[in-house]
Amino acid sequence: MASIITNVGALSALQTLRQTNKDMETTQSRISSGYRVETAADNAAYWSIATTMRSDRKALSTVEDALGLGAAKVDTAYTGLEAAIAVVDEIKSKITAASEPGVDKTKIDKELSQLKNQLASIAESASFSGENWLYNTATTGAGTKDIVASFNRAPDGGISLTTLKFDASASVLIDKYDASRGLLTRDWPVVQPNGTAGTTSVSYYLVNANSDVAATGSEIKLTTTTSADSLAGMLLAVETMLQRLTDSASTLGAITKRIDMQESFVASLTDVIDKGIGRLVDADMNEESTRLKALQTQQQLGIQALQIANTNAENILQLFRQ
Numbered sequence: 001m002a003s004i005i006t007n008v009g010a011l012s013a014l015q016t017l018r019q020t021n022k023d024m025e026t027t028q029s030r031i032s033s034g035y036r037v038e039t040a041a042d043n044a045a046y047w048s049i050a051t052t053m054r055s056d057r058k059a060l061s062t063v064e065d066a067l068g069l070g071a072a073k074v075d076t077a078y079t080g081l082e083a084a085i086a087v088v089d090e091i092k093s094k095i096t097a098a099s100e101p102g103v104d105k106t107k108i109d110k111e112l113s114q115l116k117n118q119l120a121s122i123a124e125s126a127s128f129s130g131e132n133w134l135y136n137t138a139t140t141g142a143g144t145k146d147i148v149a150s151f152n153r154a155p156d157g158g159i160s161l162t163t164l165k166f167d168a169s170a171s172v173l174i175d176k177y178d179a180s181r182g183l184l185t186r187d188w189p190v191v192q193p194n195g196t197a198g199t200t201s202v203s204y205y206l207v208n209a210n211s212d213v214a215a216t217g218s219e220i221k222l223t224t225t226t227s228a229d230s231l232a233g234m235l236l237a238v239e240t241m242l243q244r245l246t247d248s249a250s251t252l253g254a255i256t257k258r259i260d261m262q263e264s265f266v267a268s269l270t271d272v273i274d275k276g277i278g279r280l281v282d283a284d285m286n287e288e289s290t291r292l293k294a295l296q297t298q299q300q301l302g303i304q305a306l307q308i309a310n311t312n313a314e315n316i317l318q319l320f321r322q
Helices: 008-033 044-098 105-125 228-281 285-321
Strands: 144-153 159-167 188-194 198-205
Touching: 008 285, 044 105, 044 144, 044 159, 044 228, 144 228, 159 228, 188 228, 198 228
Parallel strands: none
Antiparallel strands: 144 159, 188 198
């Protein structure tokens, strides 16, 4: 039935055109924003997951920064220890040279004094971002240092941080409060020869830092009357010191390797998370551009269909004019 009050064809064409325009708005929005799921209204589940993962991604970025800061602190301490090992090794050579008959021990002691000053300089300057793991002035010990290594999210939604720990008390070279806490200021007990028949227990320390709680042993220093037995005891103390310094440097080296591995893992994990978020919410630009072309064609056809439907009604009116 043809009617001039209710144009069924025009209404149908209009409804189709409205839906086409709506689809075009959605497609144009995806193309302009780059997102298939931009708001919770687009897909609540995917939007929620993506929002949470973006937050975790930002936390991982902070972890990367923390790892970089931790690596710098460890590298600084390791560099200081490495330099200290070289100096203590030189001190060991000087004491060995002093054991030779006819050597002027006072001149060698002057060299030892300069080497000790160098050790103090190394320990005090090995500081990064206000932290020094080789030089302690606090009444408390150096304690355990934490380096943030990872951000974790449990299946139940709980979050936690993983940290790398280093006992800095094992790397302190000089302690200004308590000499017994510094590798160079503490007493090192040794059993040295006593004449030609026996041995005696003696303690030696290398650096006198004028600590509040001082060492009770003898400082490693040379005079014209320093005996061969004392030189042997000093050599044993320096050797023990050197071994402890080497152990501490080895521990720092292992932590450095662990930090490097963790930095690589966090960087890879960050890329994977970015890729996962993209798969959930990013728009496929090839698909969207193709859809836009099709919708533009549908829009043109819809407009033409609406014009044709309205033209049919005008043709009916022409019958009454005749």
